[in-house]
Amino acid sequence: MKGKVLVFGGTTEGRILSDYLRDYCIPHEVSVATEYGRDILAEKGEDKLLVGRKDRGEIEKVIKDGSFTIVVDATHPFATVVSEEIKGACDSAKVRYLRLKRDTGKELTGRDDIIYADTLKEAVSALAAISGNILLLTGSKDLQDISDSFPDVSRLYARVLPNEESIGKCAKAGLSGKQIFAMQGPFSRQMNVATIKEINASAIFTKESGRTGGLSEKLEAALECGIKAVVLKNPENKSENSEGYSLEKVLQLLAEHCEIEIVLQKNITLAGIGPGGEEYFTRELTKEFEVADVIFGAQAVVRNLGNGFIKKSHKEIPIIPEYSGEKIYKYLEENSEFKHPLVLFSGDISLCSGAKKASEYFRDRNYKIKRICGISSVTFFAERLGLSLEKVRIVSAHGRQCNVRGYVAQNEEVIILPSDADNAREICSLTAGSSQIIGMSESVTAKAQNTGENMVVTVGCDLGTTDEKILKISEKPELAADISGKCLIYVKNPAAVHQPAAHGLSDDEIIRGKAPMTKEEIRALSMRKLALTGNAVFYDIGAGTGSVSLEAALLSPDINVYAIEKKDEAVALLQQNKEKFGADNIEIIHGEAPEALDLPAPTHVFIGGSGGNMGKILATVFTSNESARIVINAVTAETFAEIMECLRDYPNIEPDIIQVFACRYKKAGRYHLADALNPVYIITLQKGEKHDRD
Template identity: 50%
Template sequence: MKSKVLIFGGTTEGRELAELLDRAMIPHAVSVATEYGEEIEENAGEKNLFVGRRNASEMADIMRDGGFGIVVDATHPFATGASEEIRKASIEAGVKYLRLSRDTASGSEYGEDVFGVLNLDEAAGKLMEIGGSVLVLTGSKELKNLTSKLGSNINIYARVLPNEDSLQKCKEAGLSGRQIIAMQGPFSKQMNIALIEETGVDAILTKESGQTGGFAEKLQAAKECGIKTIVIRNPESVSENSDGKSMSEIIREIEKETGALVRTITVAGMGPGDEKLFTVDIRRAIQGADIIFGAATVTAAFRELTGTKTPTKDIYRGEEILEFLDEHTEYMRPLVIYSGDISLCSGAIKATEVFEKAGYRVERIPGISSVTLFAERLRIDLQNCSILSAHGKDANVTGHAMKNERLIALTSGYKHALEIADKLPENMKVVLGYELGSKDEEIIVIKDSAEKEASKCEIPDSNIKDYTGRCLLYIENPEAYTNSVYPAIGDNEFIRGKVPMTKEEIRSFSIRKLGLTAESILYDIGAGTGSVSIEAALVHPDIKVYSIEKKPEAIELLNKNRRKFHADNMEIIEGTAPDAMDGLPAPTHAFIGGSNGNMKEIIEKVRALNEEAKIVINCLTPQTLSEVMDIVATYENITPEITQISATRFKKAGSYDLPDAQNPVYIISF
């Protein structure tokens, strides 16, 4: 299958298609009729060009010699003769022919003062009825034919391209001086109005050329000036036999024939919010986009900054964007904007996955992140700084701060940032960065361990000023590198009461048997004082621990110890297992220190929630061990590991060290 594409262009649509193929790295070439067309294509970056008018036989030779498998006819909708020659050449060369049509009628309203005609003869007849003078906006090709039909009855002004060929055709049509207006478009409504007022014409003559031909702007200008408009209808739009396809249909045909992905969605980060911080790539993407998606706050800020006239849509979720694009196939160069840097944006990451799964090629453009700006403002080195996103999700910022000397956390806003700061130990330095890179930027010191008086750090009141913008936290922990890598908390460090506690020798071995990972969800059933919960939670800040306990005095101790050790990834569940486990996320691990007589029901519930969950049980008595073994024996393919640990500590008694044996404990894991 030949995958090389030949585009007969010279139109905006042709250039857009060539650009899409270039970005998709699909081999292609563009054929244009004139040197002016060549100049336009070269300025657009096209390197593979055929220049000159050719008949069907000559076109067929190019198709065969160049190894082209697909021909796209993207010539002007009124160039019917050229299209017929291209069609004949494709048949002769045995090449697939695709006609790229233009939606030319969009935005037109035929009726009072706007007259649709089928050809130049009808247009001339209508102009003779109107009389006076006319501004011709149909190009130079048929000027001579038009002037011969109108004679000296109508004064003609013609706006044509500023090249020698167009000027020569004006002279051949008998036009001279100020009758010739040589200008390069596109033209705004205001420019058209100015030209109508300058020439004082009674009517304009235009083709139904669509959005790329500035059709709507011409109609609007004539209407506001109170003059009449004669429109030569697009032959394809009035024909019942047109085989023209939209750009999206052409793209799908090329993808089908070549096996390559042509459809592209650009996902970009706009940076912190100041236009001066836009990258060169994002500026290029903005200029090339035909629609821009993003959250309402992002698109609003974007429109204010850039003044863009490109349509925007306030959606940013991948599925919603795809649904919109499926309903609006006219958009071929969508741009999805996210604030900051897309590598730090979960929304951009998810959207990319959705787009690629749907068959789009995704171009990703990173922006300057607020993290980078924050580091610059604080004069810190990012290579020694960890980054954590707590924006819109549950993240254990305290746990990560305790593990890292320097941490930057993305938060969900000012209130959320202050809540995080309030949980952090007093020995840490905490700085808030607000709306970095914008005119509202503030650097606020919340805590500073170097300051002896907390009152020296004044936190702005959100009731006085509306702090609704983006917030980051910089957290510095001077004790991070002196902390033990493994928690290894001594028994005497816990707040104790009369509630039983798993001793550190047993606790250490039990946690080792659990084999926790960073993504573990641990049930600590019969949590007691929380020694296992706390130590497991401190193994890694992303572990989630659910401490299940029914005794009120134990619940009080659990809360106290959680606060003391800043175990924010530990949640206390008050109640009796297994009922208290209802509604919790499925466990990956479970530690059973006390069952309240419900051992069988607890094990069954854990396995029902996750058959692969690792379970570790502490048994003090042979009877409990026997009960557990009988329960485990009912399950096939489970071989429990059993370990008995007897620990003896020595305590000082005068000049002697006396042994103090602890109760032996059976540790069962499966």
């Protein structure tokens, strides 16, 4: 490794840069002006420190004596004299000079309540024209110049660092007692508002120091309090020729100079906070609060942190009401000084779709992600109800389409996470009826009714808070009106234990009418050939009464079924059967294929009737998904011939063809007579599929 780096810091940017230099073991030292700056860096683990202000000659001597080969100026943007001294010393010592420039954002022009000044003299003149008390948020450096030019020093109040030097400058400038706020930042908007109100300020004075200097929080506080803000412009922004680099560019240049590779992998922590109260924070989360320098979360999650745990930890850090990965990323890109962002989610992140999306978003952008689990609302709810979770199916309907009735039909115990209180009431209305309504066959319903057990529906609202409610909706349906806040639903369906382990419907259970229906023996073989997966997108083309659609929908609540049917009578029967079996994952498409197939790409397709459009249907399906698995039922020789002719266009498909003969027997007196079903061809098509039956 070549090169040795000298950093002039004391600023947030300088501290972040020194963190990277230590992480990559780059030889360096950091020069700070004050002991206060030294103490902050020492707390972060920096042990290569030079303390004290230096002129050009002293800086040049440090460069030569320390054999430094490159210098980074990370001083405050308003320390222009210091920057000139550093740059001059570098020129004399013939070493490279890099200016780490702070992004101070854009001016808020066109506002009467925000006044920008090019010089300190202009700023003091603007302040003097405002009656009432003035809160100075520019530190102690310029206090003497301000008080010398200000007509009434008794109207000035200053917030400075809590050290002897700063307080001494306040006294020398004529400020004393309650005019001095000796505090360590950073400061939140709320803290700034409190200070403004404490002295009944009419205006604040601040420097254009960007996010790092808390400019946004200061201006937001002034606007909230309805007072003026006088802003001293960043001198570096006034010169078009002012050369400077971002932190990322400085690190890139240092890597090239020292002949090493620096990978700027950033860090972010995603954490669940449980029900929300501090008493439910995990120890790991408590430790994370100590290192976080910015916190994100939905408004409902972060709204109490400012006056709660964060304040107890004796540090004020920005709390941003946002949980979208994209928006958080944009904020962090615009405010690169934050190195330890923490994103909070209610409950546990393993049951939070927001945490999952944020994880994927930041992982794709080379972030190192730390995940901290919390006490989930499901665990909390189970404890309140005295449940054992090993047999409970947990279903999220939060912000997504979910076939809740399907899950309830198949599972004796279900805990549902709804989107909100309205969604919870809607789900309760679907699940609080008889077992027949939620998708049970008549035989299963009869068995369930013989047990004498009724369905149980219970809602937990705002668990772990002072507003907590446990509502037993199945006992008192009118309690559904009291559902509010964040909630969960528990449903116990005794009928589910009587569901056959092997799926399949009897023909007698399906409402038939005059529409054609695939018989159950043929359905059983066709379903086996379809080999539906749990996340299938399934087309039932020529659905008729919907017998195949029902078989698919009841196989798993996660299967998305599209029943395509052109005849009005059949569509009406489809709707009746969908309601009878609670098959909410069936979407009925009234139309003719292939025109009606403008749908999500299918993974599986059943063709029970093509209306003479077999070639066009196959072309449409394979265009949408060339790997789709298709099963076709053909009764007539003409239909079979049509299919075989169409397959000439697909030489890479080897069809699997079987012909099924089934015969039922009916009792006639003391005899059983054969009642044969029509022979049916079952043809399976899938690209790349091989069928060797030798």
